[in-house]
Amino acid sequence: MAKQPGLARRIVAFPLTLLVIEFAVIVLVGSGYSWAAHLFIAKADGAAYFAGALSLAVLLVLTWKALQRWLERRPDQEFALAKAVQELGLGLLIGFLLFSVMTGIVALLGGFEVLGVRGQGALWAMLALAVTSGTLEEIMFRGILLRHLEALLGTWAALGITSLLFGAAHLANPGATLFAAFAIAMEAGILLGAAYLVTRRLWLAVGIHAAWNFTQGWIFSVPVSGGEAPLGLLITRRVGPDWLTGGDFGLEASVVAMVVATGAGVAMLVVAARRGAIVPPLWVRRSEAGQA
Numbered sequence: 001m002a003k004q005p006g007l008a009r010r011i012v013a014f015p016l017t018l019l020v021i022e023f024a025v026i027v028l029v030g031s032g033y034s035w036a037a038h039l040f041i042a043k044a045d046g047a048a049y050f051a052g053a054l055s056l057a058v059l060l061v062l063t064w065k066a067l068q069r070w071l072e073r074r075p076d077q078e079f080a081l082a083k084a085v086q087e088l089g090l091g092l093l094i095g096f097l098l099f100s101v102m103t104g105i106v107a108l109l110g111g112f113e114v115l116g117v118r119g120q121g122a123l124w125a126m127l128a129l130a131v132t133s134g135t136l137e138e139i140m141f142r143g144i145l146l147r148h149l150e151a152l153l154g155t156w157a158a159l160g161i162t163s164l165l166f167g168a169a170h171l172a173n174p175g176a177t178l179f180a181a182f183a184i185a186m187e188a189g190i191l192l193g194a195a196y197l198v199t200r201r202l203w204l205a206v207g208i209h210a211a212w213n214f215t216q217g218w219i220f221s222v223p224v225s226g227g228e229a230p231l232g233l234l235i236t237r238r239v240g241p242d243w244l245t246g247g248d249f250g251l252e253a254s255v256v257a258m259v260v261a262t263g264a265g266v267a268m269l270v271v272a273a274r275r276g277a278i279v280p281p282l283w284v285r286r287s288e289a290g291q292a
Contacts, residue, residue, distance in 0.1 A: 012071070019148035022067050023140060029063050030056070030136055046124050053128035057135040064139055078143050078202045087199060091207020094264070098191075098208075099215040102260040103222075103251060111244040111254075114234050118221070121231040126218035134210030141166050141189075142196040142205050154281035155197065159269075163189025173226035175248030183246075183253045184225070187261030188212075194268035197277050216251060223250035 011017055033056050061079050068076040106112045141162050149158035167185025170176055188209075195205040216222040221232035226249045238245035246253035272278065280288075 013073075015148040015151040018072060019144055021071065022144045022148075025067060026060065026063065026136070026139055026144065029060060033059060050124045050127045050131070053131045057131045060135050060139055064143065077200060078147075078196075080201060083199070083201060084203050087201060087203035088207045091195065091204040091209075092211040093207075094204075095208040095211025095213075096215050098261055098264055099212050099220070099251075099257075102254070102257045103216075103220055105256050105260070106238075106244060106251060106254060109240075109244055109256070111240040112220075112236065112238055112251075114236050116235040118231060118233060118235050121218065121221070121233060123218060123233075126214055126230060126232065129217065129224065130210040130214035133213055134206045137166075138192065138196075138202050138205045138209055142192060143202050146193055146196060150279050152282050154284070155278045157281070159190065159193045159197070162193060165189075166192075170225050173249070174228075175223065175226035175250070177247070177249065177253065180226075180246070180249040180253035183255075183258045187252070187258045187265070191261045191265035191268070194265045194272060197272040198268050198275070200277065220251075223248070225252060226250065 005013070012021075037052055037056075064079055065076045068074055068078075103112055107114075145165065146158050146162045149161055152158075153161070163185045166189040167181040167183075170184045171178075171181045173180075192205045192209055195208055196202060198204070213224050217224040217230045218232040219234060221229055221234055221236045222238070223229050229250075238251070242253070243255045245251065246257065251257055279285075
């Protein structure tokens with residue numbers, strides 16, 4: 001008979017405990033790196049700035065792998081290298097296509113215009129933003145929150161909660177409104193959650209997230225979740241009502257973006273359900289195990 005783990009180990013291995021510990025560790029690593037970077041490489045720009053962001057992404061993935069090995073005591077599945085190139089590449093393509101299609105629809109409706117070509121613009125800064133936001137936020141919201149909440153409450157509740165939290169996290173951004181937060185919860189929360197559920201790895205979600213941000217910020221020069229419009233490849237402007245253009249928050253708060261991205265997310269959820277990837281709540285699983 002296999003030896004049962006002790007009380008301390010059972011407490012540590014409980015999903016809610018793991019959620020708190022892992023979330024805190026990832027936040028501390030990200031914050032610590034940002035603090036050190038501000039001290040030592042604050043004046044870096046161009047390719048050096050992007051290299052710093054890429055280094056942070058690598059550090060976060062390595063930290064994740066360490067948590068799986070020594071805290072959860074299981075093989076790392078979320079950043080397994082076997083599918084990394086294939087799923088990350090597919091995610092980058094999906095993120096680019098989704099934002100491009102959505103922007104094209106807004107343009108056809110008269111809400112977006114291309115005035116010219118700027119050139120390189122803020123290329124390195126946008127690459128850095130894409131890499132860091134894609135990696136850090138997917139680890140936090142899908143790798144930690146969604147996965148552990150799912151172990152307790154089941155897939156649907158975990159997806160709903162993390163989508164709402166993801167939207168709420170953007171309320172502090174410049175230009176944010178309640179509708180913008182709702183749009184982010186629907187389009188990004190569902191889409192990125194579904195990308196994790198359909199593969200049970202984070203590569204696809206990281207790729208979609210990074211490419212979505214890079215495409216809107218650098219290619220189309222649109223604010224990334226609020227703030228000033230970055231100097232991207234194209235010189236553009238948005239005209240028309242906020243429901244179409246997203247207002248000060250950017251095209252992510254457009255009804256068009258919400259429909260396009262949410263539709264893609266729902267399609268992925270259908271695939272995940274057909275693959276049997278939907279997990280019932282913990283009490284249901286225990287009840288079914290007791291009846292077996």
